[in-house]
Amino acid sequence: xxxxxxxxxxxxxxxxxxxxxxxxxxxxxxxxxxxxxxxxxxxxxxxxxxxxxxxxxxxxxxxxxxxxxxxxxxxxxxxxxxxxxxxxxxxxxxxxxxxxxxxxxxxxxxxxxxxxxxxxxxxxxxxxxxxx
Numbered sequence: 001x002x003x004x005x006x007x008x009x010x011x012x013x014x015x016x017x018x019x020x021x022x023x024x025x026x027x028x029x030x031x032x033x034x035x036x037x038x039x040x041x042x043x044x045x046x047x048x049x050x051x052x053x054x055x056x057x058x059x060x061x062x063x064x065x066x067x068x069x070x071x072x073x074x075x076x077x078x079x080x081x082x083x084x085x086x087x088x089x090x091x092x093x094x095x096x097x098x099x100x101x102x103x104x105x106x107x108x109x110x111x112x113x114x115x116x117x118x119x120x121x122x123x124x125x126x127x128x129x130x131x132x
């Protein structure tokens with residue numbers, strides 16, 4: 001891979017207005033599907049899921065120039081993935097994130113906060129439907 005070839009794409013920002021920003025449980029399911037599609041198209045989904053991780057060092061006290069370069073490149077990739085997710089949320093939803101800029105932590109927090117509520121709501125509705 002040449003120095004100018006990235007293993008992922010950098011957003012043009014077009015997705016920021018392609019679908020509604022996350023507003024909470026109101027649109028979490030649709031937003032999650034759209035956001036996952038955007039991240040997959042940018043080859044960033046692995047960073048969000050944790051499948052793609054920061055490169056390691058053979059000797060953390062004496063990293064090689066190549067290891068240092070790879071580490072810096074991963075940090076840029078990580079913040080790029082975070083940017084994709086966070087720019088597609090309303091400000092009122094961002095309070096769930098605290099001060100993290102880690103895309104995996106961000107995704108997990110959103111799923112825990114809004115996905116769990118969504119699943120609970122679906123369970124209640126299914127129970128009411130079943131009783132009717």
